[in-house]
Amino acid sequence: MRLSILLRDGFTALDIVGGYEVLANLPGMDVEFVAPATGLVWADTRRLALHAWRTYAQVQTTDILYLPGGPGVEAGLLDAELMATIQRLHASSTWTVGVCNGVEWLGKAGVIDGKEVTTNWACRSKVEVYGARVNTQRFHRDGKLITGAGVSASIDAALYLAGLIAGEEVAKILQLGIEYYPQPPFGNGTPDEAPATAQAYIRQYESEGAERIAALQPPV
């Protein structure tokens, strides 16, 4: 089975690596990092870069299409090649995974109209405009579509998908392998339960994401 992670400038690294670390360790899984061109693709911090070694054009089909989020999602919505790539790969994928505001890409590509999805809590209204019913779950399945809430929810969503692919016993071993018995030091409340000031801070921070990353230069 092949997992194709679509990269584009300005991703949030944990959106990718949380899901990757689970799915890449499924028995028989191969992973590819796919971008508009091969080479470095910089994360939203402009300090971390992943190497893409396949281009969108080189990948005509895949088993698992994986879309991360981040401040770069906004520009990606205007990228016709990205949208065509999502439509092409989703057409024959076994599973399509969207995490965080990466679910907006699925919306723009026209593949979640009438579907039920989850997404980053701060982006629900942006996803609803594409005709999806947006719930507040940490991960959700609608047919072959697996969606995750923000960032670290990629881990939970991928473990759930691993269970669907390989069975619960294998998924439990993967969970043990990444020692996922979380103990968040400051409680385990959902974003909807967070104080209004914290919610406002994050909404502001995320609304300025595209502007913020445009002002940061990668070191090389």
Place this chain on the structure above:
Amino acid sequence: MRLSILLRDGFTALDIVGGYEVLANLPGMDVEFVAPATGLVWADTRRLALHAWRTYAQVQTTDILYLPGGPGVEAGLLDAELMATIQRLHASSTWTVGVCNGVEWLGKAGVIDGKEVTTNWACRSKVEVYGARVNTQRFHRDGKLITGAGVSASIDAALYLAGLIAGEEVAKILQLGIEYYPQPPFGNGTPDEAPATAQAYIRQYESEGAERIAALQPPV
């Protein structure tokens, strides 16, 4: 403040990105990826590569020294330049973070003798030989030394450290930013509570790690 993440061939990506995603978003934090040479450094899957843009030799001091684990740790124990780099940076760091079996590097470098640490549950006996008291916590502080259990524990350890650096209110906002309200789909048991067969599988898998990655070729 500067966070220096030491890369070496064969790391486990979530050991790095779990902590990075928290600490890099602390106000005023800069992040650098540091390796024996600049360029791509491949993870244990041989499919994900991070770009290192500073060399060990170029980094003489840092504020936060960060050591990830992975199957590549074993070879790193024999790397005199790595050990000298750890000793040099730890000597003046404000914080030193070791995650997963990356704590073995701290042991070999001689900086945890007489200290209390945690580590990957399958590596406790390997860490004890360096004179450390090894506990079973998810994260632990001993002075300026922050250690984390395996892989995903890097998130919890980093949130705890973020609270020490910037206060609990900021750390809570970071936790909200990464939507860390985990809901592991297959329960939340610790490795010590896992079935013996699952424990044995992971111990075997991890004991063969160095051999496994030596047999895998990066795609480029």
